Amino acid sequence: MPPRHRLDGIVIRQQPIAEADLIVSLVSAEEGRVDVLARGARKSTKRFAGGIALFSAISAVTEQGRGHLPTLVESSLHAAFLHAAPSYGQLALASYVVELAGCAAQPSHADPALFTWLRASLALAETAMEQQLRTPRLAIEIGFLQALGVCPDLQACSQCGQDTAAGGTWQDADAGLVCTRCLRPHAETLPPGLVRALALWSLAPAEPPVDALPASAALRVAEQRVARLLGQVVPETLRSAQALRDLLRFEA
Template sequence: MVARVDTDGVVLRTTAVGESDLVVALFTRELGRVSAIARGARSSRRRFAGGLGLLVHSELALARRARGAELWSLEGATAIVDHGGLAADPVVLGHASYALELVRELAPPEAPDPVVLGLVLELWAALAAGPSPSLLRAFELALCDELGSAVALDRCAACSRGDDLDRGAVFDPVRGGAVCGACAPGSRGLGVRPLSPEVRRYLAAAATTPLAEAAALVVADDERAAARDLMLGFVGHLVGKPLRSVAFVAQVHAGLRPT
């Protein structure tokens, strides 16, 4: 039996196989995260008509011969909106790549989740105005929330109380976010860091701001850097290995600002 699914989605990663094919990791509206083989994608550029580019929202036709087979076959891909121009700015490219890597690593396979696809598309739309750390924080927090790993910011991840977070609080990726002063002695892992009220409020604001408005969230440089480090620690704990795009973004920044 051949199952056919027509849906829309984005490419998370492509891997060359053989002389002419690609294995494509996709995030689709109807199927969630899937892997598909795109036969002839490398030998004929016309075959998929630009629908397999990085940062392209595409109409996708997928087929699978046997239920439970891991690989789908990509029968067609047509660009709906091509955001590939974003890649001209290396920082924007880095942020977009980081977002795709997070979806690739954190979204479970074949679990339909239109909200996740919507977040990626909202991120790309917002990145047209330029890179923004607050936008990236809003994306991370919304993605983690959608995938069942919401970051505790308004209540203690250990005791659920919300009234003791401004004195002696820490951020503990393993326990799930903010940990109040009373519970902080129980947080002893390597990733545990102090959590100032300002950083906590900034992240809480980012968690509830639509991506289209997140770039307007302003914060002092030190607090922005602290929030970034906390969130990288959080997603790093979820993923369980170093993220390649983080090293790329760091390299880009080092190249732009050699300080």
């Protein structure tokens, strides 16, 4: 019998293949991105009942088949995110999360930070309120940049190194925040509440509950800086990102 292998991961993608099979893409903390072949998964829903749904945290047993993809032998569910009739907004956020994860996860490359972010972000998407997707999206994006190691220091002023408790500005996306003591004149000031939230999310992936930040010009500034940083690490054409932007047009 071929050797078997067990791994824990989160399902980020399902791709139909041949007549009845699925390629299931997982992200695991220890092995990064792993694609497995689920034979017959589309013919019988009982074959891997509940264990390969998108956004699920599962424990999978695989077997090295003749092809280059390992074959899924059995799968058991640890946690199912967004299983109970999610809203369209929650689905849009979660789809964005798994698409980001797919951009960053590498095969055979342990990435515990990315995995922790993925799990926390799906939990956040699951609890997102309709018409209040702006804040969780920003928290998810900052956590993602942090997991990739490309988030500027948002804890302290990039010029004097002191705290930004009284608020600050974020003029240059790559440089990070500048405190009120070092402010340049006419700079768009970010209020302390927003600066505190940015600092918090850049320390550890945001977990629910995340209170919605008030819509403001300052929030838009932060979103633009984060979008600029994201543009340096993921393609601009993510389908789920566009779907989310379309939804956010209806928010204040």
